[in-house]
Amino acid sequence: xxxxxxxxxxxxxxxxxxxxxxxxxxxxxAQVVLGDILDAAGSAxxxxxxxxAFYQHLDVTQEADWARVVxxxxxxxxxxxxxxxxxxxxxxxSISETSVATFQKLxxxxxxxxxxxxxxxxxxxxxxxxxxxxxxxSIDGLEGSNGVAAYxxxxxxxxxxxxxASQELGEHCIRVNTLCPxxxxxxxxxxxxxxxxxxxxxxxxxLRDRPVHPFGRRGNIADVVHALVFLASDESSFIAGxxxxxxxxxxxxxxxxxxxxx
Numbered sequence: 053x054x055x056x057x058x059x060x061x062x063x064x065x066x067x068x069x070x071x072x073x074x075x076x077x078x079x080x081x082a083q084v085v086l087g088d089i090l091d092a093a094g095s096a097x098x099x100x101x102x103x104x105a106f107y108q109h110l111d112v113t114q115e116a117d118w119a120r121v122v123x124x125x126x127x128x129x130x131x132x133x134x135x136x137x138x139x140x141x142x143x144x145x146s147i148s149e150t151s152v153a154t155f156q157k158l159x160x161x162x163x164x165x166x167x168x169x170x171x172x173x174x175x176x177x178x179x180x181x182x183x184x185x186x187x188x189x190s191i192d193g194l195e196g197s198n199g200v201a202a203y204x205x206x207x208x209x210x211x212x213x214x215x216x217a218s219q220e221l222g223e224h225c226i227r228v229n230t231l232c233p234x235x236x237x238x239x240x241x242x243x244x245x246x247x248x249x250x251x252x253x254x255x256x257x258x259l260r261d262r263p264v265h266p267f268g269r270r271g272n273i274a275d276v277v278h279a280l281v282f283l284a285s286d287e288s289s290f291i292a293g294x295x296x297x298x299x300x301x302x303x304x305x306x307x308x309x310x311x312x313x314x
Contacts, residue, residue: 053080053081054080054081054281054285054287055077055080055081055082055134055281055284055285056080056081056082057081058077058081058082058083058133058134058284059082059083059084059085059125059129059130059131059132059133059134060074060077060082060083060084060085060132060133060134060135060136060284061084061085061087061121061122061125061132061134061135061136061169061173062074062077062084062085062086062087062136062138063087063088063110063112063136063137063138063139063165063169064087064088064138064139064140065084065086065087065088065094065097065107065138066086066088066089066090066091066093066094066097066107067088067090067093067097068273069138069188069233069273069276069277070086070088070136070138070139071086071097072273072274072276072277073136073138073276073277073280074086074097074098074101074105075097075101076277076280076281077134077280077281077284078101078102078104078105080281080285082104082133082134082284083104083105083128083129084101084104084105085105085106085107085108085121085124085125085128085129086098086105086106086107086108087107087108087109087110087112087117087121087139088107088109088110088139089109089110089111091107091109094107094109095107106124106128108120108121108124110139112137112139112161112164112165112166112168112169113160113161113164113165113168114168115168115172118168118169118171118172119172121172122172122173122176125176126176131176131179131180132173132176132177132180132183133177133180133183133184134183134184134185134186134284135169135170135173135183135184135185135186136186136188136280136284137165137166137169137170137185137186137187137188138188139161139165140161140162140165140188140206141157141158141161141162142200142203143158143200143202143203144199144200144203145199145202146198146199146201147201150201150202154202155202155205158202158203158205158206159202159205159206159209162203162206162207162210163206163209163210163213166187166210166213167213169185170185170187170213170217170228173185174221174224174226177224177226178224178226181225182224182225182226182227183225183226183227184226184227184229184283184284184285184288185214185217185221185226185227185228185229186228186229186230186231186280186283186284187210187211187213187214187228187229187230187231188230188231188233188276188280189207189210189211189230189231189232189295190203190207190232190233190234191232191233191234191297191299191302191303192204192207193207193208193210193211193230193232193295194211194232194295194297194303195303207232210230211230211232211295214228214229214230214293214295215228215230215293218292218293219293222292227288227289227291227292228292228293229283229288229291229292229293229294229295229296230294230295230296231276231279231280231283231296231298232295232296232297232298232299232303233271233275233276233279233297233298233299234270234271234297234298234299234300234302267300267301269300270300271298271299271300275298276298279296279298283296
């Protein structure tokens with residue numbers, strides 16, 4: 053019961069990482085508000101979770117939606133202790149293929165959304181004597197990669213916002229941190245997998261060597277949720293402005309085949 057007595061708002065909670073986070077938070081003793089634009093799925097998850105949770109429609113780019121969610125949270129649970137800015141969208145396109153409208157849409161959801169969410173919970177968290185805001189970025193916020201220039205821009209920007217916010221809000225014992233996972237929701241990447249397969253099948257030149265992952269397995273959503281529980285709990289009460297990679301050491305460097313290992 054590491055989150056007993058805490059009230060959390062989780063965005064993008066109708067499926068994937070957000071759903072898993074909401075369920076785990078409730079299992080750890082928190083009362084949870086699920087926000088998303090997928091109303092049927094989000095309502096079903098909240099109903100399955102029982103009285104410790106409720107769902108409310110939340111378009112993270114809309115100030116009015118944030119105001120309604122925070123008001124409902126205060127009315128239902130009496131305060132806000134944790135905000136997980138998890139909602140995000142992905143677009144896999146080259147720079148030349150990325151339209152201005154697409155770039156602006158990613159900026160609105162992935163950066164403006166966490167900004168509006170953070171701003172909306174400042175006063176409720178101050179009233180509780182502090183809180184934890186966790187901005188879910190990506191390893192794409194720690195490194196660059198082809199095909200995701202727009203997405204990567206938003207995640208690097210989210211890290212910068214988190215660091216600045218941690219400085220502003222620290223005097224109120226509101227800590228702001230960024231989580232940078234490698235594993236993510238398969239629903240986010242699935243639309244682009246078929247395109248990737250098509251690109252590869254017509255290649256005549258060999259693929260460039262890829263770095264070897266230091267772990268012998270891929271990560272999963274459970275790995276991400278473990279870290280989110282830690283950052284939401286009082287165990288991380290002196291951690292602020294940090295970037296926490298959950299990537300099995302992927303962004304720490306690379307393993308050189310043939311070089312000695314321990």
